[in-house]
Amino acid sequence: MKEINLKIVSNRKLCKVNLKDRLSEVYAKYVKGVCLEGFHIDSLILREKDLSENEYEKLLLEIIDINKNHSIDLIPHTFWKLCIKHKINRVHLPLKIFQDLYNEKNAEFLSFFDILGVSVHTVDEAILAEKLGATYLVFGHIFSTDCKKNLEPKGIENLKYICESVSIPVYAIGGIDETNAYITIKNGAYGVCMMSNIMKKV
Helix, strand or coil: CCCEEEEEECCHHHCCCCHHHHHHHHHHHHHHCCCCCCEEEEEEEECCCCCCHHHHHHHHHHHHHHHHHCCCEEEEECCHHHHHHCCCCEEEEEHHHHHHHHHCCCHHHHHHCCEEEEEECCHHHHHHHHHHCCCEEEEECCCCCHHHCCCCCCHHHHHHHHHHHCCCCEEEECCCCCCCHHHHHHCCCCEEEECHHHHCCC
C-alpha cells in the first residue's frame, strides 16, 4: 500500500516536553521506522498562532534547523510576514486572513509563496480558497477529537464531497490516527494531518 502523505500540526501545549524536543524525538523515531509506519511526513505546520509575532519568530528559528536536518518542509502558520522576512516560501493561513490579503491585493504576498495552504470547513470555503490561489486545503474535523469536544465532526461524506469539488490536494484533519487515516484517502483525501496523536505520544 502506498504511503499516506502526512502533515504534522504542532501544538506545544499538548507536549510533555518542549516542542523542539518533542519534534526531535518524533523525527528520530520516524527515521528509524519505529513510528508512523506507512506514512510519509511531507511537512510540519507550525501552528502556534496564539503567540505574539515576536514569540512566534523565536520559536520558528528554533524549529527551522530541526526540519532542515530531516528534510521535512516547515510551513509557518498565520504569520506570513515572517515567512517573507526569513525567505520561507510556504505558509498556512485561516481563510479569513487569506481573503483579507487577497482583497487588499497585496502583491508581495501573492507573488512570494509557492505553497499556500488554507483551512476550510465547508465546500463553499474550499471552492473560494482554490479560486483565490490556495495550493492545498486542510478540511475538518473529520472524526471526534478532544480538540473540538463540543462540535459535531464533519465526517467522511463531507470530506468526499469537498475532495470532489476542488482540483487541489485536500488534507483531512481531526481525530486522525494510524487506524483511521486510510479511510480518508479512500474517500479522496490527498493526505492527512495529525496533531494530538503526535504531540501527546508516538
